[in-house]
Amino acid sequence: MNNDLNNSMQKNLTILFSLIYILMLLVTVNISPVNNYNKAYENIQSKNENTFISSKNIKGPIKYSKNKEDNAITKTVCKIYDSKGELSGYIDNNEKIKIIKTKENKDIISYANTNKFSISELLSSMTNKNKDLFTIGEVNKNDIKSRKLKKIYLTFDDGPTKMTYKVLKVLKKNNIKATFFFNGAKNNEGKKVVNEIVKEGHLLALHTYSHDYKKVYKSPKAFLKDLEKNRINFLKATGYDCRIFRFPGGTNNTVSFSYGGKKVIRKAIKLTKSHGYDYVDWNSFPDDVGAKMPKKQYNRIIKQAKWNDESVVLMHVFDRNTALPKGLDHVIKTLKKQGYTFDTVDNLNTPVKFAPAK
Structure with missing residues (x-):
């Protein structure tokens, strides 16, 4: 009888410890x-x-x-x-x-x-x-x-160009997405470029069809007309409809004053907003508009990334910027090592917009 009792107690203890072990695992x-x-x-x-x-x-x-x-x-x-x-x-x-x-x-x-x-x-x-x-x-x-957030929004202006393909190759290699503020795709090659941007999952945004200051800044209505032409051009070429744009020269440029007066951009902002458009400026710029850009020039982006929680970087895909692919690759790899992530500007948490020049 004692043996049966001992065996029963041992079984109960075994079950109890098993349950405790399972509970601990849970x-x-x-x-x-x-x-x-x-x-x-x-x-x-x-x-x-x-x-x-x-x-x-x-x-x-x-x-x-x-x-x-x-x-x-x-x-x-x-x-x-x-x-x-x-x-x-x-x-x-x-x-x-x-x-x-x-x-x-x-x-x-x-x-x-x-x-x-x-x-x-x-x-x-x-x-x-x-x-x-x-x-x-x-x-x-x-x-x-x-x-703090460590986000980088790479943006490229003034395409379509052949340089765009090299930029896309670098972005694909590093598995990140970017934003392209491009002008009108005016020929088959241009349409091929913008289609590749959309195909790769990047954001194809607007930069006016002509990028002609004299034409777009003549009046708010002239600006909207050129912007609409830009949007419809991309829509027909790619099937992608975007209403995010960047003003040529940014919203704080004063060159526009010569064509439409000091209030032309302010009025254009109001008019485009009423038609469902929104704009993005930038807070990081490697100053890549010179005749020939050295690769080290792009290191400015790394330094400037520390200035803001979210950095919207402006670069240009001019064909003459031959240092762009290697410079971009170096910037991306360095910032990734520092813990930064990359995204497109439609996911900005805080708007990046200049105060229009007065």
Whole structure:
């Protein structure tokens, strides 16, 4: 009888320890920092301030972005994504880290910022999965360290040109997207260039059809007419319709005064806005309009990147800028090593616009 009792106790203890072990496995989810910006994180991050945190129960730091404006009890602070880019959990308003554990996804690898969403919405989106919801820890507020955004928006003006192909090759090699503020594609070669830009997934934006100061700055209506011609030209050539543009010379240029007066750009801004257009200037410029640009000239971009949370870089794809491909490649590689990411200007968090000259 004693042997049966001992055997029964041993079995119960074995089951108990097994349950404890399983519970420990469930609670200690492996969360590690993401250094390579997986697809889910890359698509959603940078809408707010990036933050490093650590948890009492997790080896940190963990990278995520927090929505500071979200105070509703039924709303989340941020979503959690797994390696497949699927929703796997959230951090609630009490700073508790909640994990939705599924059979398909065993490891959670990143936190990402998101817009507000209700927990019921999150759970309903995972109705086809076996899931358990549990708390794995809480945010240690003492370990929060703010970090500024490190975003670069490469922009190229005054194409289409043959140099554009070399620039596209560098961008593809480095797996980044850029913005091209181009004038009208006036022949088959030009149409081929702009189609390649769209095909490669870059943003094809407007820079007026003619880039003729005398013509475009004659009046606000003349500017809009030339801009519309630029847009329709690209739409017919590529099927892509964009209403983002850059003023020739920027919004603070004074050359326009000679043709349409001191208020021509201010009035053009108002008129184009009423037709659904928006414009972007720049806050970084390597001064690449000279007759011959040395490669080292592009190093200015690296230095200027530290000036702003988001750098909109202006470059020109003139065929004479033979140093551009190598200079660009060096700039991209250097900034990547320094932790910068790249994007197109339609994803700017803060507008980059000059005050029009008076």
